[in-house]
Amino acid sequence: MKKIIKDSVFAFLILITAFGINMFIKKIFGIDSLIPMIFVLGIFIISLKTDGYITGIVSSVISVFAVNYAFTFPYYAFDLISPECVVSVIVMLIIAVTTSAMTTKIKAQKKAYAESEKEKMRANLLRGISHDLRTPLTSICGSTSAIIENYDILTKDQQIKLLQEIREDSQWLTRMVENLLSVTRIDSQKVRVIKTPTVLEELIDAVMLKFHKRYPQQNVIVNIPEDFISIPMDPLLIEQVIINLLENAIFHAKGMTRLSLDVKTKDDMAIFEISDDGCGIPKDRMDNLFGGYFERVDAPTDSTRNNMGIGLSVCASIIKAHGGEINAENIKEGGVLFRFSLEMEK
Amino acid sequence: MSSNKYKILVIEDESNILSFINTILDANNYRVITAKSCNEGKMMFSSHLPDLVMLDLGLPDADGLQFIKYAREFSTVPIIVLSARTEESDKVSALDLGANDYITKPFGTDELLARVRATLRNSRYSADSGVLSGGKFVLHDLIIDYDKRLVTVSGNNIKLTQTEYNIVAYLSAHSGKVLTYQSIIKAIWGASDIGSIKKLQVNMANIRKKIGAVPGENKYIINELGVGYRMCEENS
Numbered sequence: 001m002k003k004i005i006k007d008s009v010f011a012f013l014i015l016i017t018a019f020g021i022n023m024f025i026k027k028i029f030g031i032d033s034l035i036p037m038i039f040v041l042g043i044f045i046i047s048l049k050t051d052g053y054i055t056g057i058v059s060s061v062i063s064v065f066a067v068n069y070a071f072t073f074p075y076y077a078f079d080l081i082s083p084e085c086v087v088s089v090i091v092m093l094i095i096a097v098t099t100s101a102m103t104t105k106i107k108a109q110k111k112a113y114a115e116s117e118k119e120k121m122r123a124n125l126l127r128g129i130s131h132d133l134r135t136p137l138t139s140i141c142g143s144t145s146a147i148i149e150n151y152d153i154l155t156k157d158q159q160i161k162l163l164q165e166i167r168e169d170s171q172w173l174t175r176m177v178e179n180l181l182s183v184t185r186i187d188s189q190k191v192r193v194i195k196t197p198t199v200l201e202e203l204i205d206a207v208m209l210k211f212h213k214r215y216p217q218q219n220v221i222v223n224i225p226e227d228f229i230s231i232p233m234d235p236l237l238i239e240q241v242i243i244n245l246l247e248n249a250i251f252h253a254k255g256m257t258r259l260s261l262d263v264k265t266k267d268d269m270a271i272f273e274i275s276d277d278g279c280g281i282p283k284d285r286m287d288n289l290f291g292g293y294f295e296r297v298d299a300p301t302d303s304t305r306n307n308m309g310i311g312l313s314v315c316a317s318i319i320k321a322h323g324g325e326i327n328a329e330n331i332k333e334g335g336v337l338f339r340f341s342l343e344m345e346k
Numbered sequence: 347m348s349s350n351k352y353k354i355l356v357i358e359d360e361s362n363i364l365s366f367i368n369t370i371l372d373a374n375n376y377r378v379i380t381a382k383s384c385n386e387g388k389m390m391f392s393s394h395l396p397d398l399v400m401l402d403l404g405l406p407d408a409d410g411l412q413f414i415k416y417a418r419e420f421s422t423v424p425i426i427v428l429s430a431r432t433e434e435s436d437k438v439s440a441l442d443l444g445a446n447d448y449i450t451k452p453f454g455t456d457e458l459l460a461r462v463r464a465t466l467r468n469s470r471y472s473a474d475s476g477v478l479s480g481g482k483f484v485l486h487d488l489i490i491d492y493d494k495r496l497v498t499v500s501g502n503n504i505k506l507t508q509t510e511y512n513i514v515a516y517l518s519a520h521s522g523k524v525l526t527y528q529s530i531i532k533a534i535w536g537a538s539d540i541g542s543i544k545k546l547q548v549n550m551a552n553i554r555k556k557i558g559a560v561p562g563e564n565k566y567i568i569n570e571l572g573v574g575y576r577m578c579e580e581n582s
Contacts, residue, residue, distance in 0.1 A: 170452075174452050196572060197543070197544065197547075198571065198572070199547045199550075199551060199569075201551060201554065201561055202547075202550075202569040202571065203569075203571065204561040204562070205559075205561040205562060205564050205569050206569050206570075206571045207562075208561055208562025208563075209562055209564070209568070211562070212562060220562070222561055222562060224561065228547075228548055228551050230544070230547065235571040235572050236571060236572065239571060
């Protein structure tokens with residue numbers, strides 16, 4: 001309904017403009033020959049920019065009447081049976097209909113293209129996930145059957161070792177699923193995320209608590225402002241972003257000796273920085289760091305766990321849904337700096 | 347086997363999860379009764395009168411919240427909710443309906459047992475005596491003297507405002523339990539308005555500063571993001 005009103009207003013404005021231009025040309029130069037051309041242009045624009053056929057057709061009928069009434073003899077009176085009028089009606093209608101048909105077709109194609117892109121992305125995602133899930137599942141299945149079938153043969157130490165591996169694998173699966181859930185949470189809510197005012201200190205505290213529980217060995221240098229800072233966000237999603245970025249450093253920053261989390265404020269933005277002094281990220285990966293998981297065409301042949309891909313892609317979509325920005329850069333002295341910003345409460 | 351074990355009713359439809367909870371609780375000397383649906387749960391609840399209920403929110407026949415409503419009509423038996431990550435809003439409604447605590451799936455055995463112990467201890471307390479009737483609360487090096495309305499950390503007197511003390515005392519009286527923002531606001535200020543949560547958050551920030559909390563190494567009060575606060579359990 002809204003679209004119809006919008007289209008009608010648009011068509012009306014174009015027609016008025018065409019009419020105005022014609023009045024102007026006629027008054028100043030005294031020529032009539034350009035008049036149909038101007039209206040044809042108007043009809044063309046209207047058919048191009050509006051949905052469906054109706055607006056274009058109605059507009060061409062109106063312009064024929066307008067030309068007939070104001071610009072042809074007898075002036076300011078209708079003369080509908082002249083052959084000139086009949087022909088111009090037909091020409092205008094043909095233009096309106098063909099242009100509308102063309103635009104409709106192009107729009108449909110565009111939509112189909114976007115759909116197929118989305119479909120392709122979804123297929124890639126599914127393929128990637130299935131591949132990534134298979135490895136830990138295989139190991140869990142294998143280890144559990146090993147224990148059940150060889151209960152009396154295996155020593156207690158061997159059993160415990162297998163069980164620990166099962167636990168690690170299932171923890172990895174849990175994180176993977178948490179990430180996937182975050183993505184669906186954003187996708188299913190087209191209205192963006194639901195933001196609640198969250199105290200920065202509480203967020204960082206919760207993040208560090210969770211992180212230390214998972215990686216008790218890893219020290220993180222935390223620097224946050226002393227002030228009371230409240231940021232509207234979905235705290236669980238942002239928590240996930242920070243944990244993913246810290247985890248990313250643990251898995252991929254080889255030779256890291258320092259991992260730090262800094263938060264600064266600038267104007268009305270809170271800027272989060274997660275940095276390490278590890279090996280850095282190769283240039284060729286930098287370009288597509290945040291979209292990699294969704295766009296990789298073939299599932300990787302190596303069996304290493306590609307947690308980085310999905311983790312960073314999830315970070316990017318979460319920050320985007322919050323209306324913020326995220327980027328990564330290699331530090332001169334070595335290591336990587338991830339930075340994202342969120343708007344603070346006013 | 348002694349008959350004075352705590353009786354725990356577990357309502358959960360996933361048989362694998364049920365069996366795993368059953369095993370842990372049984373190994374730790376609790377008596378376990380199980381139910382696989384909301385209706386069966388209600389039946390077991392009224393016939394066995396358990397000391398504690400562990401409730402999954404996503405049950406096949408009815409919403410787990412219905413069970414809480416049903417149970418709270420005539421009983422104050424503590425209820426721990428098992429919630430999946432996708433049910434965050436349900437979590438808060440469950441707490442507001444009268445559930446005592448929640449555990450997010452997937453959870454470890456330590457966490458499960460700690461919550462069970464804390465919840466049982468809490469309910470015993472509030473059943474015995476008025477919670478703030480006196481005595482002391484000790485948590486690591488933090489001591490709350492209810493009679494003198496005094497809080498000390500490692501022997502140093504912490505100067506809290508009236509409101510700040512009330513919040514700390516309220517949290518400590520329910521240590522181990524998550525208190526939602528709304529329930530704290532109701533207990534401290536009575537009525538709540540739009541600015542209440544902000545007021546509470548600012549007070550909490552001041553309390554943290556005064557007791558010298560470091561992010562990630564908070565020994566006393568845990569932030570449950572988007573839900574509320576939890577005071578850690580008292581030293582036993």
